[in-house]
Amino acid sequence: MSHWIILPIVLPAFLAPFIVLAARYHIGIQRAVSVAGGLALVAIAAGLAWQASDGTITLYQLSDWAAPFGIVLVGDRLSTLMVLLTAVLSLFVLLYAIGSGWDERGRHFHALYQFQLMGIMGAFLTGDLFNLFVFFEVLLIASYGLMIHAGGNVRLRAGVQYVLFNLLGSTLFLFALGSIYAETGTLNMADLAGRAQMIGADATAGIRIAAVLLLLVFAIKAAVVPLHFWLPSSYAEAPGPVAALFAIMTKVGAYAIIRVFTIVFPPDLSVTADLHGALLLPAALVSLTIGMVGVLAARKLDRLVAFSVIGSMGMVMVAISLFTQVAIAAALYYIVHSTLAAGALFLIADLVRAGRADLELRAQPPVAGAALTAAAFFVAAIAMVGLPPLSGFVGKLLILDAAYGTEHVIWIWAVVLSVSLVSLVGFSRAGSVIFWKAEGIERPEEAEVTPRPAGLSYVAVGGLLGLLALHTVFAGKIYDYMDRTSAQLFAPAPYIAKVIGTPGKMTRPKPEKVEGTDKALTGDGETDAQPTEEH
Amino acid sequence: MEFLVASAVGVLTATGLYLVLRLRTFPVIMGMSLLTYAVNVFLFASGRLTIGAPPILQNGVETYTDPLPQALVLTAIVISFGMTAVIVMIALGAYLGSDDDHVDDPAEDDTPQAQPQEDQA
Numbered sequence: 108m109s110h111w112i113i114l115p116i117v118l119p120a121f122l123a124p125f126i127v128l129a130a131r132y133h134i135g136i137q138r139a140v141s142v143a144g145g146l147a148l149v150a151i152a153a154g155l156a157w158q159a160s161d162g163t164i165t166l167y168q169l170s171d172w173a174a175p176f177g178i179v180l181v182g183d184r185l186s187t188l189m190v191l192l193t194a195v196l197s198l199f200v201l202l203y204a205i206g207s208g209w210d211e212r213g214r215h216f217h218a219l220y221q222f223q224l225m226g227i228m229g230a231f232l233t234g235d236l237f238n239l240f241v242f243f244e245v246l247l248i249a250s251y252g253l254m255i256h257a258g259g260n261v262r263l264r265a266g267v268q269y270v271l272f273n274l275l276g277s278t279l280f281l282f283a284l285g286s287i288y289a290e291t292g293t294l295n296m297a298d299l300a301g302r303a304q305m306i307g308a309d310a311t312a313g314i315r316i317a318a319v320l321l322l323l324v325f326a327i328k329a330a331v332v333p334l335h336f337w338l339p340s341s342y343a344e345a346p347g348p349v350a351a352l353f354a355i356m357t358k359v360g361a362y363a364i365i366r367v368f369t370i371v372f373p374p375d376l377s378v379t380a381d382l383h384g385a386l387l388l389p390a391a392l393v394s395l396t397i398g399m400v401g402v403l404a405a406r407k408l409d410r411l412v413a414f415s416v417i418g419s420m421g422m423v424m425v426a427i428s429l430f431t432q433v434a435i436a437a438a439l440y441y442i443v444h445s446t447l448a449a450g451a452l453f454l455i456a457d458l459v460r461a462g463r464a465d466l467e468l469r470a471q472p473p474v475a476g477a478a479l480t481a482a483a484f485f486v487a488a489i490a491m492v493g494l495p496p497l498s499g500f501v502g503k504l505l506i507l508d509a510a511y512g513t514e515h516v517i518w519i520w521a522v523v524l525s526v527s528l529v530s531l532v533g534f535s536r537a538g539s540v541i542f543w544k545a546e547g548i549e550r551p552e553e554a555e556v557t558p559r560p561a562g563l564s565y566v567a568v569g570g571l572l573g574l575l576a577l578h579t580v581f582a583g584k585i586y587d588y589m590d591r592t593s594a595q596l597f598a599p600a601p602y603i604a605k606v607i608g609t610p611g612k613m614t615r616p617k618p619e620k621v622e623g624t625d626k627a628l629t630g631d632g633e634t635d636a637q638p639t640e641e642h
Numbered sequence: 643m644e645f646l647v648a649s650a651v652g653v654l655t656a657t658g659l660y661l662v663l664r665l666r667t668f669p670v671i672m673g674m675s676l677l678t679y680a681v682n683v684f685l686f687a688s689g690r691l692t693i694g695a696p697p698i699l700q701n702g703v704e705t706y707t708d709p710l711p712q713a714l715v716l717t718a719i720v721i722s723f724g725m726t727a728v729i730v731m732i733a734l735g736a737y738l739g740s741d742d743d744h745v746d747d748p749a750e751d752d753t754p755q756a757q758p759q760e761d762q763a
Contacts, residue, residue, distance in 0.1 A: 237714060244721050251728055255735075263736035267667060267745060270729045274674050275662065277725070281681040281718055288711065289688035340747060 111158075112167045112182045114151050115190055115228035118144060123221035138205050141217040145198040148224065152194040156187040160588070162595060164605045166234075173611035174234075175298040181234035183602060184592040185439070189231040189362050192443055193355050195574065196450050197224055199567045203454050204348035206563025207461065212257035212346075219256070223249035223352065230359050234606055236287065236294040239363065240280050243328070247273050250356065253349040254341055265344035272337035276327040283320035290314045297606035299371045300599060303378065311378045318372050318379045322386065325367070328360025331387075331424055332394035335417050339401070342416065343409035347457025350409070354449035357420050358442050364427055365435060369596040370603070374430045387428035388515060392522045395421030399526035402533035408459060408466040411537050412452045415491050418530060419445035425519055426506045436593040437505035440586055444498040444578055448490040451571040455484045458564060459541060462557045468537055470544035476559040481542035483568050488534040490575050493527055498579040503527070505586065647687050654680035667733040667743045671726065678722035685715045 122144045130136040158165060165182040168174070182190075201220065203209075210216040226246025233239050251273075255266040288294055290313040291302040306314050323334070330338040338357070342350045364387075372379040398418025405411035423445065426438035460466050462474025474480060486497070493499035503523065510519040578585060595602075654676050661673025689708030697709035737743040 237717075241717065241721075244725075248725070248728070251732070255732060258735075260736065260739040263732060263739055264747075267729070267733050267736050268747075270725075270732055271662075271670060271674065271745065274722075274725055274729065275677070277721070278674075278677045278681050281685060284714070285681070285685040285688040285711075288685075288714075289690075 109165070110167070111151065112155060112165050112180050112232065113169075115148060115155070115194070116180075116225055116232065118147060118151070119221040119225040119228070123218045123225070126218040126221065127215060134211055137217040138210070141201055141220065142198075142205070144221060145194070145201050148194040148228075149191075149198055152187070152191040155182055156184075156191045158182070159184050159187040162591070164602055166605050166609050168609065168611045171611045174606045174609065175293050175295045177611065178238050179234040179295070179606055180232045181297075181602065181606060182232060184588075184595050185362070185365065186231045188439070188443075188588075188592060189358070190228055192358075192446055193224065193227050193231070196355055196446060196571070197352060199570045200348050200351045200450060200454070202570070203351070203457075203564050203567035206561040206565075206567060207348065207457065208561075209257070209346050209348050209457075215252065216256055219249045219252040220352070223253060225249075227355060227359060231362060234296050236296060236299070236367075237284055240277070240284060243280065243359070244277060246356065246359070247277070250349075250353065253352070254345045256346050256349060262344045262346075265340040269337050269341035272327070276324055279320060279327070280324040283317055283324055286313060286317035286320060290317055295606070296367070296370050297603040300373075300603050301607070303371055303376060306378055308377065314378055315382075318382060319386070321367060322364065322382065325360045325363040326387075326390065328357065329364065329424065330357050330360070330394070330417050330420050331390050332397050332417070332421070333390070335394060335397075338417060339410055339413045342413040342453070343407065347453055347460065350413075351450040351453040351457075354416065354446050354453065357416060358423075358446055361420065361423050361427060361438070361442060364424075365438070365596065368430070369435075370599045373597075373599065383428045383430050387424060391421050391424030391428050392518060393421070394418070395425060395522055396526050397421075399530040399533070402530045403536075405533070405537075406468055408456045408468060408537060408541065409453075411468070411533065412449070412456050415452065415530065415534075416445075416449045418526065419449065419491065422503070422506060422523070425523065426509060429509060429513060429515075431509065431513075432590070432593045432597050434506070434509035435596060436586065436589040437502065437509045439589040439592055440498075440505055440582075441502035443585075444490070444502045444575065447571050447575050447578065448487055448499060451483070451487045451568055451575070452491060454564070454568045454571070455480060455487055458483070458560050458568065461560055468540050470540060470548050472548045472550040473542075473545040475557050476565075477542060477545065479565060480560075481538070483565075483572060484538055484542065486572050486575075488538060490572075492531045492534050494531065496579060498575055498582060501579060501582045501586075643691055643693070647683060647691060651680050651684045651687070654683070665744055665746060667737065667745055670745055671729055671733065674729070675722075675726055678718070678726070682715050682718055682722075685711050685718060687711075 122140055126137050126140055130140060159182050167180040169178045204216065223246055226242050226249055229242035230239055230246060233242055251266065251270050254269055255262055284294060287299070291299055293299055293302060303314060327334045342353055345353065368383060374380060374383070395418055398414050398421050401414030402411050402418060405414055423438050423441050426434045426441060456466065458480045459474055463471050490497040490499045493503040507520060507523060510516050658673045658676035658680055661669045661676065664670055689711035692705060692707040695705045695707040696703055697707050697712070
């Protein structure tokens with residue numbers, strides 16, 4: 108059993124306390140350790156993704172306990188892809204945080220950043236629903252600290268809302284887990300897959316409630332309307348680099364929906380078959396609309412970007428709610444695109460903020476380094492709106508193509524195409540007010556001239572935009588990979604067999620091996636317990 | 643027993659939800675605590691209610707209580723306790739800083755000379 112797969116969780120978990128305990132007062136050492144950790148994480152994630160790219164499913168049993176009893180980490184194409192995406196995004200965001208000096212404006216930025224990474228990585232890799240809850244909590248706890256990094260009243264108020272909303276979400280998650288456990292007697296995803304199928308058609312009320320509760324929880328994380336209220340304030344008020352890192356957090360929700368609703372409650376499972384179409388698609392279309400109308404209506408640049416995140420999550424959810432192999436592949440392509448684009452946009456909004464009094468969308472004297480910032484904004488906005496030639500256009504095209512031929516095609520095409528126009532207007536307005544009208548405004552004499560943002564900040568933004576360009580250039584190859592990923596998701600049998608079938612402690616021993624002290628434990632028939640077992 | 647547990651979960655959840663929907667931080671945090679109590683009892687009951695039965699396998703015992711929900715509840719208690727402490731601290735900071743303990747967004751200032759939202763360390 109290779110230990111590589113647990114490294115994305117263990118490495119940040121060790122780096123964070125090291126930063127707090129050993130390098131507390133040395134920002135230089137903190138930065139060096141953090142960047143080294145980020146680079147190592149990218150390398151590890153790339154290795155894992157390469158390992159999973161041929162369809163291998165890697166199983167890691169913690170302490171060697173067998174699957175339904177112990178906690179397992181599972182690396183398949185989807186989870187390693189998300190891990191790689193997180194690692195790459197976090198490295199660039201980290202560079203920006205260092206370049207812009209955000210990490211010096213409060214305490215423990217780097218430690219919290221590492222804990223945040225640990226939570227996100229764990230959420231992507233775990234194969235157990237309760238463990239998913241725990242990693243959600245890890246990433247949320249770290250995000251509470253990051254969100255109010257550098258303090259300030261407005262940020263603290265937004266932080267209170269953010270924490271409260273997420274606490275409610277966590278409570279709901281626990282209710283969902285309790286219902287699932289009461290119905291099936293297990294929380295391991297692969298084990299649940301088998302048990303959910305055993306539930307008879309006459310006793311579906313409990314499991315349906317559990318499935319809807321889970322869907323609600325993940326929809327809160329993914330900021331699907333009407334559960335999006337936490338997002339605009341908190342993302343807009345969070346420090347720029349933190350908001351950019353948060354771009355991956357909404358994707359954790361999308362990932363969890365894809366994972367749970369392909370393995371545990373697959374579309375062909377009669378008990379929960381009509382859930383996604385009935386609930387998710389309308390909500391997704393509404394979030395797409397509200398997000399992009401919010402882009403048009405926003406009066407501040409950071410809110411505009413936050414609403415564009417809601418809109419792009421709506422787009423992802425439209426694709427996910429179709430739940431066909433093609434649609435999920437399109438959704439995965441769009442998830443990568445929208446994470447990179449949203450991250451870049453939050454960083455650019457922070458670059459703009461550095462040279463202005465505030466981010467209100469009205470003409471102010473030009474920002475320092477305006478030309479480069481404007482160019483970056485132009486590229487990122489094109490990507491986010493989904494105009495050719497960048498990957499947003501390709502992603503949108505894939506989603507429209509996946510919707511073609513389904514019964515909701517008219518709705519999806521109408522909404523997607525019209526809100527694209529709305530968001531285009533919104534972004535053009537914002538860009539022209541901030542960057543073009545600024546040329547006509549004289550800088551007041553007494554105003555101090557803000558220095559140009561550091562070169563490292565531009566390296567980070569440019570890196571993300573470069574990745575977007577690569578995502579476009581290699582769209583064919585990447586889409587092929589997404590398609591294979593999606594195919595693996597829709598054929599969960601190898602995943603389940605791997606998780607359940609790999610022996611470990613507490614596995615029911617083969618008859619010839621029944622001996623020794625653990626015979627009394629393992630012979631008790633827990634492994635072949637029925638789904639309706641009463642304790 | 644079942645009725646007692648079920649009504650406890652129901653009453654705690656209803657009270658918690660009502661309080662969470664208030665506008666000021668103190669009732670909202672109280673409501674959050676009640677909700678977490680409700681979910682703890684609910685999780686505990688998800689392994690079925692058994693009285694006086696051992697959780698660990700022993701010879702000659704027929705009925706067992708399910709140990710897993712107890713472990714889950716323990717995790718949930720720790721997390722919710724810590725989170726309550728965190729939210730109290732953040733809410734206190736927000737209250738002391740802006741002298742206002744409303745949870746919702748302050749009314750937007752429409753004038754162009756709106757308070758510049760400068761956040762210094």
